[in-house]
Structure formats: C-alpha cells, structure tokens
Amino acid sequence: MNGRFSKMQGLGNDFVVIDARDAPLAMTTARARAIADRHSGIGCDQLILIEPSDVADVRMRIFNADGGEVEACGNATRCVPLFLGRDVRIETAGGLLEARLTDGGATVDMGQPRFDWDAIPLAYAMDTRDMPVGWDHLDHPAAVNVGNPHVVFFQPGMTMDDAARIGPVIETDPLFPARVNVNFAEVERADRIRLIVWERGVGLTRACGTGACATAVAAIRRGLARGPVTIVLPGGDLVIDWSPGASIRMSGPAAHVFDGTADWTRF
Numbered sequence: 001m002n003g004r005f006s007k008m009q010g011l012g013n014d015f016v017v018i019d020a021r022d023a024p025l026a027m028t029t030a031r032a033r034a035i036a037d038r039h040s041g042i043g044c045d046q047l048i049l050i051e052p053s054d055v056a057d058v059r060m061r062i063f064n065a066d067g068g069e070v071e072a073c074g075n076a077t078r079c080v081p082l083f084l085g086r087d088v089r090i091e092t093a094g095g096l097l098e099a100r101l102t103d104g105g106a107t108v109d110m111g112q113p114r115f116d117w118d119a120i121p122l123a124y125a126m127d128t129r130d131m132p133v134g135w136d137h138l139d140h141p142a143a144v145n146v147g148n149p150h151v152v153f154f155q156p157g158m159t160m161d162d163a164a165r166i167g168p169v170i171e172t173d174p175l176f177p178a179r180v181n182v183n184f185a186e187v188e189r190a191d192r193i194r195l196i197v198w199e200r201g202v203g204l205t206r207a208c209g210t211g212a213c214a215t216a217v218a219a220i221r222r223g224l225a226r227g228p229v230t231i232v233l234p235g236g237d238l239v240i241d242w243s244p245g246a247s248i249r250m251s252g253p254a255a256h257v258f259d260g261t262a263d264w265t266r267f
C-alpha cells in the first residue's frame, strides 16, 4: 500500500506529515515508532497524521518518536498551514487551534494555558505556580498545560548534557502518570529566554513549540518576563505572546524539506 508523505520541520524539530484525509491510514504505536526510527524508518521527532474533521478544517494527530499519541505539538502546528497552502483551523486532542501563514512560517493561536493539572496530586493542584518538589539541584518548577503537560525549571547554566541526564528522570517520575515534557529555562532579559527541552517520548530536540509557550507563560506569571518574549532554542527563535486570561500566540518558521513515497505495509 504505497502512500505519500512530506518531511517538514520547524526550527529543526522534524516531522513526517501524512495526508490521510482521502486515504485513511491505521496508525498504531508500533507503526508510528517504526516510521519515526532514524535508522530503519523514515526518521522524525513526531509523526503527523492529517485527517478529516467535523469541527475544523482538518484534524491533526500527533505521535511521538516512541509511538505514543499525544495532544499537542507547537512546531508541527505551524507546518500544517504550509502543508495545506492556506490558513487553517485545526482540531487536536489538546483543543481547537487557528494557524495563519506568515512570511517563512506561521502564527498560531495556541489557546489558553491550564494550571489545574489532573496529573498533579491534589496538594499541588490549588495553584501549580510553584510545585514544592525538586530533583537533583532543580526545584520549584512551574507546571503548565498548553494542550500537553510541561514542567519548567528556571535554572541558569544548564547544558544539553545536564538536560540529557536529568530530563528522563523527571519525565518518568511517578508524580506524572502521563509522563511530562521537561523545560530548562534561563531568563536573559524580560523579553528573551534561553530554553532547552527534554521532550516526552522523544528526548532532546532542537526545538519544542509547546515548551516555548509553557516557558513564556510560566515566566510571565512569575513576573520574570513580559510578552512578547523571544524564546531562544538550539534550533532557533520563537516569539511567544501571552497575558493572563488571554490565548497564547506563537510565531515562528516552518519549512517543507522533501516529499516521498513509502509502502506503509512495510512498517
């Protein structure tokens, strides 16, 4: 069963995008993991399935490289209008998003952040601005859900090696039954934050759009930053704007890399 796919990327966070609107493709954890494999598959951080939607222009399903289906992916959301060649309303498991094409990328209304996380024990649920927990020398992370779950540590001087060591420990801590994306942020100025992200189900990526949103929200909420904030990731910059009570607006690049054909029965 041959099918077409596009390889796309946003700040080096890369995707295999499959248009399944006319030709449905059954996706399983094993199949998604096999396609995402960089040695024996096509290779990507996330697999993106575009399906028909009853409530929006399209439905976007997101599978991490480990095959797990998740609720949100900021960088992939910017790729969808580019893939379809127009502004779009996108149904995701994390909510309804609006993505508008810009020069070289897209701006996305990512919806409102949530702070009342089911995954967090009741003791922390009243206001998760400061979770009184710590790992290693890291403590008091902000917990922000932007469709998917994130913790954000404001910790200067973290390296990729530090993140690779402690990220998986936090991702799989029993405090997070659904696991969690782990953000290590350093505030340089009120409008500029450096960020390294250990992504749930993937590991270190060159950029994480939802991580950038969660980090900007957490920083603004703690009075460490003011919107719009430039989030500097290893793969490049995203601009995030948010104020309490408002939707998060994310702007940044998106790129088409190449198209290909694959026999999906081999995966």
Ligand SMILES: N[C@@H](CCC[C@H](N)C(=O)O)C(=O)O
Pocket: 013, 045, 046, 064, 070, 071, 072, 073, 074, 075, 076, 148, 149, 181, 199, 200, 201, 202, 205, 207, 208, 209, 210, 211
């Ligand atoms: N790379 C993404 C986030 C993808 C999902 C995440 N790993 C999760 O498990 O929630 C982004 O750009 O937001």
